Amino acid sequence: MLSGLLKLILGFILAIAVLLGTGMTVALYFINQTAIPPNKPIFANDNPSLKNQATKEPKDDSVITPEPETTPTSTPTPTKSPEKLPPGAYQGRVTWSDGLSLRAEPNQSAEKVGGVTFNQKIIVLEENPDKTWVKIRTEGSDQEGWVKIGNIERTN
Numbered sequence: 001m002l003s004g005l006l007k008l009i010l011g012f013i014l015a016i017a018v019l020l021g022t023g024m025t026v027a028l029y030f031i032n033q034t035a036i037p038p039n040k041p042i043f044a045n046d047n048p049s050l051k052n053q054a055t056k057e058p059k060d061d062s063v064i065t066p067e068p069e070t071t072p073t074s075t076p077t078p079t080k081s082p083e084k085l086p087p088g089a090y091q092g093r094v095t096w097s098d099g100l101s102l103r104a105e106p107n108q109s110a111e112k113v114g115g116v117t118f119n120q121k122i123i124v125l126e127e128n129p130d131k132t133w134v135k136i137r138t139e140g141s142d143q144e145g146w147v148k149i150g151n152i153e154r155t156n
Contacts, residue, residue, distance in 0.1 A: 102145025
């Protein structure tokens, strides 16, 4: 009778140990899977060279081989003539560190039509009548929209 009781206790202890071991293994697996950061999202207005880098994935997870370095060749770049500014327009730059949203109209609830980043060069086209918003165009593109006047500074 004593050996039967001993077998029961030993079997119970082994069953608990097996359940705890598998539970801890599954928990550690899921914790490790959630610790892996996701891929950087790619947005429509990102730089095309960043899109190409983000879409390249290694064929084998264990070994990542660097791409061979190439020596850059100097190719003459055509000089772009500076844009002619419309009357009353001036150049500026974005001073808000998080960048700005371009709005379709000069108010906070207007539709967002794009964005500009910190320190990006802009052309201020016009101001609204109460001088709280300005209509800008990003330098080198045709993207236009309204931003708050206190988030930019004049550069010329």
